[in-house]
Amino acid sequence: GDKVKQSPSALSLQEGTNSALRCNFSIAATTVQWFLQNPRGSLINLFYLVPGTKENGRLKSTFNSKESYSTLHIRDAQLEDSGTYFCAAEAPGKLTFGDGTVLTVKP
Template sequence: GIQVEQSPPDLILQEGANSTLRCNFSDSVNNLQWFHQNPWGQLINLFYIPSGTKQNGRLSATTVATERYSLLYISSSQTTDSGVYFCAVSSARQLTFGSGTQLTVLP
């Protein structure tokens, strides 16, 4: 099956800092989603981005499908950005998740 690797596994930032999270995947995919799992466990959709670049407020994502990676950018981080960020990919309907990046934003 498809392998998904996320880096870094843990990230601690001061409020206001910028960060980049990376997702590498082992095979061609036609579905890539970024999720934020908040401290209460809710998985929140951030981006559906199998290719190209999208932006939503302070967040943006870029997927380079031919090189099998995706990047999630967080600018001007806030304490509410804390949580785990997951990348999930699929070539059909079954999503395969990475192990996530645990982000902690300090006030």
């Protein structure tokens, strides 16, 4: 939606390369979550963030509440990273999802 804007809307990567997805907010977000929806349709929670940075394997995410954005960095992309990535921002009492970034990793 307009309150949570994800970019790019689609991305194609070569296996082994790095990339970053971005989420901009027009709401006063207090927390951010990132999800991966795999080709089978399951939504998997990747990160839950308060302002700051978290890292998990090849993934790293930052939430900057002052500048109202969050990023998800993917290092050494693998075929299984393909899917749709959603960010969701929490403003008090409501979680709003972005429209997603469709990532395709090619061999």
